Amino acid sequence: MTNELVEKSLLGTMMEENYLVLDSGIQIAFFETQLHKNIFLSMKDLAVQGRSIDFITLLTTREPAELGGANYVSDLRRFANPARFDEYLDIVIDKWKKLETAKILQQAIMEQWPIADIHKALDEIDSDHTSDELRLLDDYLVSQYERPFIEAPDMTGISTGLQSMDYLLNGFQDSEFIVIAARPSMGKTDTLNHFALTAGLEGHLPIVFSLEMSHKTLSDRLIASTGGYSRLKMRNPYKYFPEPQKNSWMTSLELLQSATIRIDDRSGIKVSQMKAAARKVIKAQSDKRPIIFVDYLQIIRPEEGTLNQNQAIGQISADLKAMAKEFNCPVVVLSQLSRAVEQRQDKQPMMSDLRDSGNIEQDADVVCFLYRDDYYDRDSELTNHLEITVAKHRNGPVGGFTVYYDKDTGRLGKLHDSNRGECTYDHS
Structure with a gap:
């Protein structure tokens, strides 16, 4: 039986x-053909929404041509075989593992x-995608x-x-996907x-992907942020900097250099490319705790085959969370908010x-x-x-607070009654 027929049987059985769809542990990556990926993705969207999955509901999820046409979807039911579903799933997963092994x-x-x-990456192919591999709680309790x-x-x-x-979050935690919107x-x-x-400056390893x-x-x-310099004056510091700022220039550069921030400014890169770049840096600096920053989510390029913006962002979001877990480090990502904000009074x-x-x-x-x-209010007293x-805080409390923000220098810091912020980076 060809892989195409096996995939048809899986899809027909799930109908x-x-x-x-949700309980078998099957993943979109297991399917070889883009057509079957589309059908499974539509099935998964319906399942997540709690809707039934059948010939009619599938055709309402997207253009029929993207699913192979109405006849193709209807024909899948002929291949359904619940009794051999697990056997066929093993065939598909084995094929996927061979392809992934070759890529690695x-x-x-x-x-x-x-x-x-290499051994670790190959082991993860098995450990990450085995649905019946459970870890005994006792192992953790003993520790x-x-x-x-x-x-x-x-x-x-x-x-x-x-x-x-820091009080609310206990700092940025390993394996967490943090969105700043x-x-x-x-x-x-x-x-x-x-x-x-x-x-x-605290000795960690910041990796910044600046797509914009x-x-x-x-x-x-x-x-500017490190030295407290006006970004406007930095266009011509020789002309506009006072002597004290000129004298502090080298000190600020040395302090910033000590932070060892890595910057990748490629535009339109994919999450998979970020992972490849980050992996090299993390391996080279294995003695430091990494933290990854991305500016910003909506301009990350989706992987091939994604059909629309909603699905693309959904896949990118899931991939960023997976990256946080894979590298066991915080992944902090900027995100745009919709224009709906501007249409409200509040x-x-x-x-x-x-x-x-x-x-x-x-x-x-x-x-x-x-x-x-x-x-929004030029006359606001909250300058x-x-x-x-x-x-949202999956593992702790939520809440709000206000900090000082100097738009001229880009500095953030503690807010004082005098409306002046204190934000220095003296980590000597």
């Missing part, structure tokens, strides 16, 4: 036994991986016997550099720079404003919104106030 070996040769890394008698660190995550945020010009990139600089801004522009922003962002896909809300472990009152709201 009869709808529970198998090819990549390992090109990038000259160590033998240990926890002395936990109440050993002093734990005040914070287990990577510090955000903002006391209130706002409308344009709210300070998203400056917030990301603050987090990256804080992490770097060039390496030079982002670097200048980091210099401009405070809400979860439904996340643009293009509900998958972002579903996949993210943490969702934070940024808001500046003085952006240089940046409100940060933790709207």
